Amino acid sequence: MSLAKMAASACAFALAATGVTVALAPAGSAATNSVYAVAPYVDMSNGQEGLLDTAVTGHGLKAYTAAFVLGEGCTQIWGDTLPIGNDPYTDPEIARARSEGASVIVSSGGASGEPLAWTCATQSSIDAGYQAIIDDYGVTQLDFDVEGAAIADTAAAARQMQAMKDLKGANPNLRFSMTLPVLTSGLTADGVNILKAAKNAGLRIDVVNLMTMDYYAGTGTEMGQAAVSAARATLAQMQSVDPGYTYADLGITPMIGKNDDGSTFTLADARTVESFAAQNGVGRLSFWSANRDQPCGGTANSLPTCSEISQNSLAFTDAFVPYQGGSGGGGTTTDFSLALSPASASVVRGGSATATVTTAVTSGSAESVALSASGAPSGVSVSFSPASVTSGGGSTLTAAVGSSVAAGSYPITVTGTAASGSHSATYTLTVTTGGGGGGGGGSLTNAGFETGSLSPWTCTGGSSVVSAPVHSGSHALQVTPSSSGTGECDQTVTLSPNTAYTLTGWVQGPYAYIGVSGGATASTWSNGTSWNQLTVSFTTGSSGTVTVFVHGWYGQSAVDADDFTLT
Known part of the structure; x- marks a missing residue:
């Protein structure tokens, strides 16, 4: 389908293949914020625009989040490598959905790229780039998905918040969301620093949108309740930075169906999340992604294009669309x-x-x-x-x-x-009782890797025992992730049933995780460049059996681990 950009002050798009001419609304005339109470992500490079059309015209979807615009130096492109405002594939999709009655949020960043403030250090160019999105697509809602190592870039976060402050001055109706990774215990320290960057710039983030997915805490994680726990914990963190934040400033975005870590977000989980949102007046419900809201055909791994679970087409859309931003009374009681x-x-x-x-x-x-x-x-x-x-x-x-x-x-x-x-x-x-020391193991075997071998730990990827760097003794574990794996090392142990335990371990490197799965689920992580001790508390189930794990993160460099204890 070709796109003709018409010389009109309202920035109109003509869809030659359909004969439909759509005038994109100028900034400031978008629908009210309640329209955006449900806005699932749509992968605009996915080639499944027909599913979005059906969601809008046949299932009542009023808004969606178009993903992703990527920063390249001080310019911006869509994920299919074509420039914003002149993409012969994405631009007609956005225009057509608008002609069908859907409002759009444009999202920058994502797992495979970064927003402009992270790739460009010139403030005026960042402001102009984000303004171009507003002008080209007539939007009043921008989303910025910050993941991986980018979330720790405090200089970029400061540039981002300055840009939002500048743009809100020029576009009074502009609202923006920051989409951030989250654990069931809330945002990471880097995520909290994003909130602080907004505070330092003199503004509040309109929607702190939580990626309630891929906790890597075991395939048995109950994903609906996990999302609720993450939302509750994050609101407390938000209010510790700015007491004015409420649930109306928070968004919840699960990955529907099978997640990358093997856990599954079901339709029952969707009902749990929607009910919690209605009771508390949550600002936005979303999910990744509308493209996946359909069952799979065949046996190939189809995570980008389907949920990999048994469902009716657009069943998750149907579960979330009735939500109207907490109209059931959320936020009216104390x-x-x-x-x-x-x-x-x-x-x-x-x-x-x-x-x-x-x-x-x-x-x-x-x-x-x-x-x-x-x-x-x-x-x-x-x-x-x-x-x-x-x-x-x-x-x-x-x-x-x-x-x-x-x-x-x-x-x-x-x-x-x-x-x-x-x-x-x-x-x-x-x-x-006092005393102790590194290298102990409790019920763990080879907890300090001093045997010089991995056994009885089992690992994926290129993990190995190394003689340097070490925290103590002569050996440590080095976990090497790949672009498609975290490089996890596991050891299964049988402990006393229904008993509280504490796992500790020393780690260094980007996104170093330790935790347990199986009969108990708990984890924590750090991003330190020097040795630091992590502590995880958990209570065993009726069998007493748990799997202790350590891993890094996709596409990141190696992490080191040493001197585990289990008490």
């Missing part, structure tokens, strides 16, 4: 959230540990919240200073451990109680 930082600690008998309890208003107005703790073992006292806060305030938790407390890990439930109800979080306290 409620609060509660979070702990850190959520775990290791204490020698006779010592103590502290944590910060943070609360935030999630809807309605502030209220008094009384704090309490339960589940502490005999000999451990837990106190709060102050013992009662107004939601939005914080308190210090102190856990004092007596000299006779048995060594072990103890989950302590911290509860905030208010007139609107109660919310709880778990604080895992590990009591030790």
Whole structure:
């Protein structure tokens, strides 16, 4: 289909193949924000525009997110390598969907590229590039998907927020979203720094859009509840940066069907997420992607083009389209959230540990919240200073451990109680007898890799035992990811059933993950260039069997791991 760009002030597009002429609305005349309550991503380089047409004309889809515009130096292209505003494939697709009644958000970045602020260091060129998207497509909504190593680029984030501040001044109706990777425990530290960059620029992100997908926490992850947990934790992080954030400033974007890590987001999970959104007034529901919202044909891996699960065509679209931005009352009643930082600690008998309890208003107005703790073992006292806060305030938790407390890990439930109800979080306290040292293993074998071989660890990719760099001793593990794999190393162990444990390990390198899967699911990661210790708390299931893992990230350089302990 060819595109003719007409010489008209409204920037009209003519679709010669269909005879339809569509005038793209100038910035400032787009539909109200409620139209964008549901806006799934569409891969504009996928060649499946017919599915988008059907979603709009036959399934009531009112908005979608066109992906992805990529920065190349100080210029921009669509993912099919053709320039924005002059792409004979993507531009007609956008124009046709608009002629059918759909509003569009244009997204820059993604897993395979970066937005312009990450590829260009000239602020005026960045501003002009983003303004060109607004002018060429008549949009008032821009999305910026920042993944991989790019999320740690604080200079680019600062340029991005300055551009948004500049553009909002020139385009009063402009709204923007930042789409960021997330764990069930919330944003990474780099993700929180994106929020801080906006704060430093004097603005708030209109929608903090969470990629609730690919947690690499085991194939048994319940993806609907995982998305809810991520949303709750992220809102608390957002409000720690700016108390004015609410669920209306948050978006949830799962990957429908089979995820890259083997987990599955089902239609039941979609209903869980939609219900949570309606109850809390979530700002946007999306998913990756409308192209995948159909069953597969054949047996080939078809992740880009179908869900790889049994479903009716556009079933996920049908599940999300009824959402109207929390019209069921989200945000009209009073409620609060509660979070702990850190959520775990290791204490020698006779010592103590502290944590910060943070609360935030999630809807309605502030209220008094009384704090309490339960589940502490005999000999451990837990106190709060102050013992009662107004939601939005914080308190210090102190856990004092007596000299006779048995060594072990103890989950302590911290509860905030208010007139609107109660919310709880778990604080895992590990009591030790003192001493210790690197290279220990607990129930792990070859935990410091001092045998000089991998066994009994099993690894994918090019992972190996190396003599340098090491954290201690003579050997360490080096995990080498590829473009299609994380280079994971695993060891399956049988522990006591229904018992709390703590896994620790020393790592260095980009996106170094440790955790457990199988009978328990928990993980954490770091992005340090020097050795740093990671800690993961978990509780075994009825079998006691878990798989301990360590891995890097797709397309990143090698990570090193050493001196695991399991207590």
